[in-house]
Amino acid sequence: MFLSELPTSDYNPYYHTYIMALGEVSLMDALLVGKEGFLSLLEKIPESKLSFAYAEEKWSLAEALVHMIDTERIFQYRALRFARNDKVDLPGFDQDLYVPYSNAGSRTVQDLMAEYRAVRDSTITLFKSFDDEALKRKGVASGSPMSVRAMGFIISGHQAHHVRIIKERYL
Numbered sequence: 001m002f003l004s005e006l007p008t009s010d011y012n013p014y015y016h017t018y019i020m021a022l023g024e025v026s027l028m029d030a031l032l033v034g035k036e037g038f039l040s041l042l043e044k045i046p047e048s049k050l051s052f053a054y055a056e057e058k059w060s061l062a063e064a065l066v067h068m069i070d071t072e073r074i075f076q077y078r079a080l081r082f083a084r085n086d087k088v089d090l091p092g093f094d095q096d097l098y099v100p101y102s103n104a105g106s107r108t109v110q111d112l113m114a115e116y117r118a119v120r121d122s123t124i125t126l127f128k129s130f131d132d133e134a135l136k137r138k139g140v141a142s143g144s145p146m147s148v149r150a151m152g153f154i155i156s157g158h159q160a161h162h163v164r165i166i167k168e169r170y171l
Contacts, residue, residue, distance in 0.1 A: 001027045001135060001149055011154065012144035018157030019150070021164070027135075027149060030156035031127060035120045038159060041166070042113045051105065054169040061170045062104040065112050068162050069119050070098055072155050076123050079151040082139035083130050092142035127152050 003025055011019070022030050042065075050062040059067065078090055107115075135149040 001132070003027075003030075003153060006147075006149060006153060009145075010138070010147035011150035012142070012146065014144075015150070015154050015157070018161050019153045021157045021160040022153065025156075027127065027152045027156075028124070030153060031120070031124050034156045034159050035117075035124070038116065038120075038163065039113060041163060042109060042116065045109050045171070047109055049170065050107070050109065052170060059099060060104065061166065062107055062112070063099050063102065064162060064166065064170070065116075066102040066104040066107065067095055067099065068159055069112070069116055070102070071095065071158055072119050072123060075151045075155045075158075076119070076126060078139070078141050078146070079130075079148045080126060082137050082141075082146070082151070083134040083148045085137060086139060089140040090142070123152075123155060 003019065003022055006019070008016070025033075045061070050065075051060050053060045053063075074093055081088070081090065130148060135152075136147060138145050138147045140146070
């Protein structure tokens with residue numbers, strides 16, 4: 001499945017910027033290449049940068065990284081539910097409420113790499129298990145219809161969006 005095959009009716013317009021950050025790519029390539037690129041970026045981050053925030057009221061780099069991991073977990077869970085044809089509407093989440101409880105300040109780069117690798121490997125394994133029918137299934141999350149395939153691209157695009165911000169503002 002390629003990004004050009006994803007109809008905009010599969011997701012809330014809020015996610016369009018994330019999805020378009022990917023360019024033309026297959027879903028599995030977005031997940032696999034994104035993993036390697038992100039791990040390569042993390043390897044270059046000095047521990048001293050983890051507590052850096054580029055402006056007052058902005059997350060530290062460690063908090064931004066944990067946010068990315070948390071968000072991937074949430075979208076992975078949503079994808080599983082919808083792929084299994086669960087018709088229960090799923091609530092949204094307030095990302096800003098997660099940060100104070102993330103213990104991001106006590107994490108090392110190695111901790112974050114290990115956690116990210118585990119989460120992304122799980123995402124890849126999950127999405128590999130979906131056939132075309134499962135990828136097209138939809139459910140409602142945060143009050144909007146969303147397909148399983150859209151969630152895979154959103155996971156990858158959300159990461160691409162934050163990688164750009166990290167490179168521009170944190171490093």
